[in-house]
Amino acid sequence: MSGVSSRLAAYVQVISFFGAFLLFWEYGVRYFEVKSYILPPISSIAVAVWESKDQIFEHSMYTLGEVLIGFTAAVIVGVLLGMIVYVSPFAQRTIYPLVTALQTTPKSALAPLMIVWFGYGFISKVAMAFLFAFFPIVVATLGGFAGTSKNLEEHFRALNAGPWRTFTTLRLPSALPSFIDGCRVAMPLAMIGAIIGELVGSDRGLGNLIMLGTASSRTDLVFGCIIVITLISLVLYALIEFAAKSVWWRGIQV
Amino acid sequence: MSATAMKHEPHPGQERPVADAAAIHIEAKGLNKAFGKVKALEDINFGIRNQEFVSVLGPSGCGKSTLLRIVAGLIPYESGIATIKGEKVLTPRPDIGVVFQTNNMLPWLTVRGNVELGARIRNMPAAARDSAVDKILEVMSLTKFADAHPHQLSGGMRQRASIGQALVLDPPILLMDEPFGALDALTRDKLNVELLRIWQEHRKTVMLITHSIAEAVFLSDRVLVMADRPGKIIEEVVIDLPRPRNAAATRAMPKFGEYVAYLGKVMGVTS
Ligand SMILES: Nc1ncnc2c1ncn2[C@@H]1O[C@H](COP(=O)(O)OP(=O)(O)OP(=O)(O)O)[C@@H](O)[C@H]1O
Ligand SMILES: [Mg+2]
Secondary structure (H helix, E strand, O other): OHHHHHHHHHHHHHHHHHHHHHHHHHHHHHHOOOOOOOOOOHHHHHHHHHHOHHHHHHHHHHHHHHHHHHHHHHHHHHHHHHHHHHHOHHHHHHHHHHHHHHHOOOHHHHHHHHHHHHOOOHHHHHHHHHHHHHHHHHHHHHHHHHOOOHHHHHHHHHOOOOHHHHHHHHHHHHHHHHHHHHHHHHHHHHHHHHHHHHHHOOOOOHHHHHHHHHHOOOHHHHHHHHHHHHHHHHHHHHHHHHHHHOOOOOOOOO | OOHHHOOOOOEEOOOOOOOOHHHEEEEEEEEEEEEOOEEEEEEEEEEEEOOOEEEEEOOOOOOHHHHHHHHOOOOOOOEEEEEEOOEEOOOOOOOEEEEOOOOOOOOOOOHHHHHOHHHHHOOOOHHHHHHHHHHHHHHOOOHHHOOOOHHHOOHHHHHHHHHHHHHHOOOOEEEEEOOOOOOOHHHHHHHHHHHHHHHHHHOOEEEEEEOOHHHHHHHOOEEEEEEOOOEEEEEEEEOOOOOOOOHHHHHHOHHHHHHHHHHHHHOOOOO
8 A cells, every 4th residue: 555655656756847847848938038949838849749740750760760770780790799709719809809999989970981881861870870789789798698607607517518508598598687788778879879870961860850950940840859769769768678677687696 | 334343433544445446436546636826636536436425524625626526527637537437537427416516596497497407408308307306396395486586595495406406317426515505504404314315215426525524424434534735635434324324313323423523633623
């Protein structure tokens, strides 16, 4: 009973906090007479989003496609590379330092290059999403494999477990929590990468819509796009969180 | 050997004659092992006969686990030789079951999943495996917790599950590294009795590492005592207590106390 009421109280707190925030935005802007091309009242943002909903939806789907494909590619390539580096001392000496070095280059600086390489369209944004998401996934995957308990590895050796059995039964489940942590970091980064790509040069997508809105002083539309981007990111993050629930053994030592 | 040959004092160092060389299951001759500059084992010599129960006692860090790892084929050694059934130990063997000092449970598997893990890895037929697992869960009083996960168990239950995993394999040779280490005296006693019962029923060659003198005396045919820096065997005591042993009666025998006192003296424990 007290559990339910304290949860209810928590919801009430959150809702009233955001309610107050939105009210302050709506009336603060009017009260202080902020120019609407600087900061429009929240109601006109809502109206702008509603009026352009078809357009926003179409561009959202386009951006979402870039993010999902870029992220998926980053997962596949990142996990493969993490595995290769884990099993091959050669790759550990050569590829891994390279990956670590590349990790420190600002990926946003690569956006113009991606557009030169892959054009204005979809592919260059997928590449940007990939670049942003890739490094955390490699590092987390490798960390997960390397973190496999030495005692358990010895235990598997004592049981004459073959390499494949050891991999599927021990190493993979050991690495999963760390891998999921990598995905947690990578998913929002994939969105950031795609949007940066679209801002630098594109003909579609939410980033493109932001550029168009800015050019025509439609700040309400720009804000609308930013809010939609944030909401999509939140949903994607929630999906990762949901998947993370099935890897409940994170941090459990027995 | 025979009960009539027993004198009242223990006979430390007195070896029973080895009847048949082929019956020696575990043997080490002039074994040396170093980790860098640390000499972990020096000139280790011993033999364990088929179906014999031998305990290894020694202070922490004297190389007991290292010795067990060598016998299990898990780590290489510099010189000397370790053999199992007369064959040089090179890699882990399928006729050996090991219970490690750490519990070594997979947190994502249930207790049942962990207990049957070894049998799965060693490709025991499913039907035989399932009935063996059921029996072991029963013996280890874990049936009610079969579907729980290791982190939901007490330390002692996890140790029982670890022992159970090795017993499901029903290996002819069982190596155990302080399997009852983290247990309270009462649970330890109970598991000692249980282990003894299983051993009396299934007759395995057992090498048990322990730091409990009473446990070693109660369970073993023979006790090897090690000293540290470098790790070597300093004493060998034949435990000439009648079998089958019984929790209360065996422990109440005067000889039991004498063995415990003698081993305590050897190990430098003053009580
Ligand atoms: N992998 C290793 N690398 C380096 N030194 C090691 C390694 N394993 C063991 N040692 C050293 O070898 C010695 C013996 O270790 P071992 O684990 O065999 O002792 P132990 O008798 O089992 O001790 P305990 O009763 O505490 O378990 C110790 O000095 C230890 O530091
Ligand atoms: Mg040890």
